[in-house]
Amino acid sequence: MAISIAHLGPAGTYAETAALASVQWLIQGGQDAILCPYPSIAQTLTAAAEQKVQYAVVPVENSIEGSVTMTLDNLWQLDNLRIQRALVMPISHALLSHAERLEKIRTVYSHPQALAQCQKWLDQFLPTAQLIAANSTTEALQHLGDDRTIAAISSQRAAQLYNLPILASPINDYPDNCTRFLVLSLEPSPGGTHTSIAFGMSANQPGMLVKPLQVFAQRNINLTRIESRPTRRTPGTYHFFLDLQADVREFPIQSALEELTHYTETLKIFGSYDIVTID
Amino acid sequence: MAISIAHLGPAGTYAETAALASVQWLIQGGQDAILCPYPSIAQTLTAAAEQKVQYAVVPVENSIEGSVTMTLDNLWQLDNLRIQRALVMPISHALLSHAERLEKIRTVYSHPQALAQCQKWLDQFLPTAQLIAANSTTEALQHLGDDRTIAAISSQRAAQLYNLPILASPINDYPDNCTRFLVLSLEPSPGGTHTSIAFGMSANQPGMLVKPLQVFAQRNINLTRIESRPTRRTPGTYHFFLDLQADVREFPIQSALEELTHYTETLKIFGSYDIVTID
Numbered sequence: 001m002a003i004s005i006a007h008l009g010p011a012g013t014y015a016e017t018a019a020l021a022s023v024q025w026l027i028q029g030g031q032d033a034i035l036c037p038y039p040s041i042a043q044t045l046t047a048a049a050e051q052k053v054q055y056a057v058v059p060v061e062n063s064i065e066g067s068v069t070m071t072l073d074n075l076w077q078l079d080n081l082r083i084q085r086a087l088v089m090p091i092s093h094a095l096l097s098h099a100e101r102l103e104k105i106r107t108v109y110s111h112p113q114a115l116a117q118c119q120k121w122l123d124q125f126l127p128t129a130q131l132i133a134a135n136s137t138t139e140a141l142q143h144l145g146d147d148r149t150i151a152a153i154s155s156q157r158a159a160q161l162y163n164l165p166i167l168a169s170p171i172n173d174y175p176d177n178c179t180r181f182l183v184l185s186l187e188p189s190p191g192g193t194h195t196s197i198a199f200g201m202s203a204n205q206p207g208m209l210v211k212p213l214q215v216f217a218q219r220n221i222n223l224t225r226i227e228s229r230p231t232r233r234t235p236g237t238y239h240f241f242l243d244l245q246a247d248v249r250e251f252p253i254q255s256a257l258e259e260l261t262h263y264t265e266t267l268k269i270f271g272s273y274d275i276v277t278i279d
Numbered sequence: 280m281a282i283s284i285a286h287l288g289p290a291g292t293y294a295e296t297a298a299l300a301s302v303q304w305l306i307q308g309g310q311d312a313i314l315c316p317y318p319s320i321a322q323t324l325t326a327a328a329e330q331k332v333q334y335a336v337v338p339v340e341n342s343i344e345g346s347v348t349m350t351l352d353n354l355w356q357l358d359n360l361r362i363q364r365a366l367v368m369p370i371s372h373a374l375l376s377h378a379e380r381l382e383k384i385r386t387v388y389s390h391p392q393a394l395a396q397c398q399k400w401l402d403q404f405l406p407t408a409q410l411i412a413a414n415s416t417t418e419a420l421q422h423l424g425d426d427r428t429i430a431a432i433s434s435q436r437a438a439q440l441y442n443l444p445i446l447a448s449p450i451n452d453y454p455d456n457c458t459r460f461l462v463l464s465l466e467p468s469p470g471g472t473h474t475s476i477a478f479g480m481s482a483n484q485p486g487m488l489v490k491p492l493q494v495f496a497q498r499n500i501n502l503t504r505i506e507s508r509p510t511r512r513t514p515g516t517y518h519f520f521l522d523l524q525a526d527v528r529e530f531p532i533q534s535a536l537e538e539l540t541h542y543t544e545t546l547k548i549f550g551s552y553d554i555v556t557i558d
Contacts, residue, residue: 062509
């Protein structure tokens with residue numbers, strides 16, 4: 001039986017490349033894999049949460065622009081998905097257009113994260129161009145048509161796939177641009193070097209973050225990342241997303257998570273998994 | 280002599296309203312205040328850092344969309360500005376357009392934060408409209424012209440100021456939408472209930488966040504907020520922005536900050552100040 005993997009589409013997105021790279025660990029024996037493009041990160045995650053597909057691959061953090069807040073906010077709401085693996089993938093953006101010269105371009109379409117990652121380049125070379133948000137880097141390509149005043153920021157792979165000319169590449173402001181993707185499903189997570197959790201606390205509790213962070217500090221469990229997101233209920237209250245260097249199958253973290261429930265209102269454990277770097 | 284206050288412009292932005300509200304604490308005696316609109320948050324902060332103006336008023340966090348990452352990244356780089364005061368201001372967005380009906384609208388301009396704060400409303404009422412990023416909510420209004428297929432998301436105050444019709448209001452997805460602004464200058468901060476700091480650590484240091492957070496936990500200093508931003512140098516390394524419930528003029532925090540320098544590579548103290556809620 002084939003396995004199905006949801007990702008942000010259409011074909012040619014960085015998320016699709018990440019999904020393709022994850023196939024090798026997800027298939028067993030002679031299985032096939034079917035890639036299922038969805039128009040948004042929210043719909044990609046919901047597809048896996050509602051068992052329309054077995055896996056979802058979504059970006060969670062970029063090394064330049066930071067968290068993909070859409071992914072964090074949706075993970076918090078869905079809360080039944082577990083992380084199977086994380087992938088770190090280098091990102092190199094290209095400017096695709098039928099224009100012969102940069103001077104002709106009046107409008108640039110792309111995903112907001114891609115626009116932000118090329119902000120300095122756009123300021124320098126296309127300072128007067130309108131920047132228009134698309135749902136994905138490849139959805140942006142649908143706006144090109146035959147119009148020589150329009151450009152889109154997408155991957156070199158997308159240029160090949162859709163046979164579109166590259167006018168400039170690479171155009172990302174920082175060469176060390178990479179994105180971390182998560183592979184999620186309803187299955188229990190397999191265990192590994194990192195554990196991701198999130199928690200909420202009752203509003204205005206004195207001491208707020210001190211106690212939860214002490215729980216890990218006392219056990220010498222390393223936090224590799226902490227991110228806060230507004231609860232959207234009461235201003236000044238947050239959900240905290242933590243990445244820990246620990247395996248949830250081991251005792252120290254089990255005891256830490258047990259103690260953590262004393263201080264948190266809601267605790268979500270997204271699982272333990274390995275991080276893999278792909279080229 | 281008049282005091283000068285930079286803010287994101289043109290006139291009519293939420294930042295201008297915050298700047299106007301801050302005038303009453305900034306002027307002394309019979310002083311006048313001159314508001315100086317700038318086209319970006321970066322230029323607003325730089326104007327104060329380079330003494331072209333005395334004060335800068337910038338948004339730092341919205342209760343729905345989270346951090347204004349542009350402000351955090353620029354504060355880190357400039358590092359000579361000190362916080363004089365924080366203002367929490369309710370935000371209510373309106374849809375401004377010459378269109379008679381929503382069905383006519385094909386394009387919506389606004390600041391990316393405003394577009395994000397009205398995302399559900401836009402998905403429901405204008406699902407096919409193109410969303411275009413503007414530098415500010417009032418810069419968005421310049422695109423309206425006489426075109427009845429264009430709308431902009433801005434404040435009710437901007438609608439009055441520029442005599443533009445309101446087609447729908449309020450359109451923000453959450454009624455409890457508020458934004459925290461910072462008033463910054465080169466002067467030492469005055470002291471107050473909250474202290475903002477930021478620090479960087481050398482890459483891959485084991486224990487990473489544990490030690491810095493223990494410094495505050497051991498002294499029962501409450502963290503009201505923690506935010507990480509990528510360093511943009513090495514993937515997986517961050518600057519951390521912390522808000523503490525403490526006054527830097529008091530002993531516990533002075534000793535905490537002194538100890539903190541043992542664990543951090545760079546430590547920036549943006550000052551202690553009071554938070555004021557305005558209507």
